Amino acid sequence: MTNNSPQYTFLSLGDSYTIGESVPETDRWSVQLATMLREQGVNVANPDIIARTGWTTEELQAAIKSSGNTKTYNLVSLLIGVNNQYRGQSLEKYRSEFNALLQTATQYAGGNKARVFVLSTPDWGVTPFAASQNRQKIATEIDAFNAVAREECQKAGIAYVDITPISRTASGDLSQIADDQLHFSGKMYRQWAEKALPLVKSWF
Template identity: 35%
Template sequence: MLVTALTLLVSLLAGCAVSGPGATSAFLPSASAGPSIALGEGLRYVALGDSYTIGTSVAQAERFPDQLVEALGDPSPGLSLVSNQGVNGYTSGDLIRDELPALDALAPDFVTVLIGVNDVVQGVPAERYEANVVVILDTLLARLPARRIVAVAIPDYTVTPAGADYGDPSRQSAGIAANNAIMARLAGERGIAFVDIFDISREAASDRSLVANDGLHPSGAQYARWVERLIPVVARLVGR
């Protein structure tokens, strides 16, 4: 059970945020609708985030958490995706309000977190996003060692065919990069791995196979590229 002060801080910050749409590039520590649940063997893996975690517009098997589990394989210790908590349109404040409390019942051994694009789209100030990320990471660290947490960068949706529908592309791309820098810095200060997939997402400007049929979200092929970055990091962290 989390300490009372941390629980209060989570509640206060969640109430201030807005809800909204929807070579390894990583820091390594030294050592479409709503949540989906699956049960199995291995370390209990919970994925936190927004549309990029729940895999809006792709099949369940193509979502990056599902591809990660499949790519990591069976040899001990494997990962068992017990819950994908991602919700289309969620901001960092929404994650604090709805996803972090679910961890009590889910009892994860391993967590990924990818959040922040909707903060940019909805104009959540960088200072508020940073404060929310502090709460998210510190709440996770109260449950798990840093080596069992991975933060994933926000992809750049502005290069997709529908990207301009969600704000000025140049300004929004800069906002995404700024939020990624915040997450990378705060994760690094806490010894949490940060995997950067921003550059992969920008390849969608010239390679439409990396874009889902909705013209906005990543395709299963793009998520597979993310997993190529994630695998060596996750394998090391889970003790392969």
């Protein structure tokens, strides 16, 4: 692909893991993915991001509506669910709201669900922040939320990228943890981008 090719657009939706809490902008997983795609000849812009630390599915949907963003994109990603789990919200509520977000993401992709992908929720229970908490309970709950997300993606025909096992490799490895001891580092986010790269590159 030459430099004269049209630049593809990218929208990344989510929470702290998408906005990259406690890491530089260049270390955000979706920004790293865009960089990797360009290195492989796919002329994609750095993503527009609608994400904030602490957001649940409901809060992300509300923020999308209030953003007034009516653009369409060549690529749309969604990573959401950890705050639903953290706040003890029900799987039923998550399923309904996550499904609505899949529809929203597809709308942003111009109705092309083949250009939408979801990343699974990582396991924050491996972080130092969770040392005083029941890590097995956190892991079990994260897995349950991810099972719902995977099911809804399968029903909708949307690609699902499971990065949760990768997140668990951060246990005892502070190089994969951000300075706040709760979120992940750019080193971890790079692995997520590498996991998504073959799938996303195959679309262009």
